[in-house]
Amino acid sequence: MSFRNVPLAVIHDRDKSTLFTAEIRAAIDALIAKYPSEWQQSAVMPALSLVQDANGGWLTRELMDEVAVYLDMPEVSVYEVATFYGMYDLEPQGKHKVCVCNSISCLLRGSEDLIHHVESKYGVHPGETTADGRFTFKEVECLGACRDAPAVLVDKTYHENLSPESLDKLIDGLE
Secondary structure, three states, rough: OOOOOHHHHHHHHHHOOOOOOHHHHHHHHHHOOOOOOOHHHHHHHHHHHHHHOOOOOOOOHHHHHHOOOHHOHHHHHHHHHHOOOOOOOOOOOOEEEEEEEEOOHHHHHOHHHHHHHHHHHHHHOOOOOOOOOOOOEEEEEOOOHHOOOOEEEEOOOEEOOOOOHHHHHHOOOOO
């Protein structure tokens, strides 16, 4: 069944068992409104980010399926987006995310030292979460901060020109 030519109000009223709260539906509707009606699927990336944030930092298959239905697109298309981009997580994450850039600029300016430091001091490797669940450590490709490398993204805040000591201050300051 396609909802492509059905007004959005009808689409959103069709299924009272939705996984999305009224607030999430309203936020996705606001995202959809930024695009011409025939391009509502263009809202898939911000919709996935919104849903991921609302779900404690990760996406379940059911949530991705719900995004697909909501945006009237094939489930596989949503999976392709969610698995291609590193900003989406398909497994539970720690309370915080510490992402160290591994691009060439950051590597040349010390990100490899940061990665080894976190592994050694906090006992966690890229892709893992600390035993206490405080943070998930990720190695990511290019944070776009080459000028002041090495760059680290802590939750949604960028930090540049870090040393192991300055990274410790950031991590130790996480609640």
